[in-house]
Amino acid sequence: EAQVTQNPRYLITVTGKKLTVTCSQNMNHEYMSWYRQDPGLGLRQIYYSMNVEVTDKGDVPEGYKVSRKEKRNFPLILESPSPNQTSLYFCASLPGLATDTQYFGPGTRLTVL
């Protein structure tokens, strides 16, 4: 089954404790993105990747890092989480520019105390 998986689905942590949210897709897609969703703001892109070792900032990259060492994986790293990073996070993938469908992961609900 074609899918994007994220782990963990729920996480409560404390300020400053490094964490990683994993994202994996089994569709051999080139493009992957991370979004965060906040009430009244919809989803905003954090980082994206066009292929292995090619990443770039989205609209709200501050406080986040990503890496793309393998095509299928695109982890989101919070080196020193802060309460304003409490949010619902989505990973997404798609095969290329000429596509009309973006595949979203199930979401990770993060709370930073």
Place this chain on the structure above:
Amino acid sequence: AQKITQTQPGMFVQEKEAVTLDCTYDTSDQSYGLFWYKQPSSGEMIFLIYQGSYDEQNATEGRYSLNFQKARKSANLVISASQLGDSAMYFCAMRSSGGYNKLIFGAGTRLAVHP
């Protein structure tokens, strides 16, 4: 700047009636795509329908149709014969040609279907 505006924070509709969720967009690109997603209370994002800027006909997918008015820059979602399971958050989004497939989302509209 590219922007999606959803002016209805919340809507309600009676079961079996049709409902229109509004979406206006702003872009200077000639080539772009418009999407609608549904987010139920469980949180996942479910793709509903897509309209390309060069598509001459309005997109339809089952009970969902997209009322695309290019000159007015609007892309309203019409849900016909509403069902209780349609109660959810609905997001309009836009992808521009130069955006590496970044989706720009509106703030969303929460739809409640009443029996």
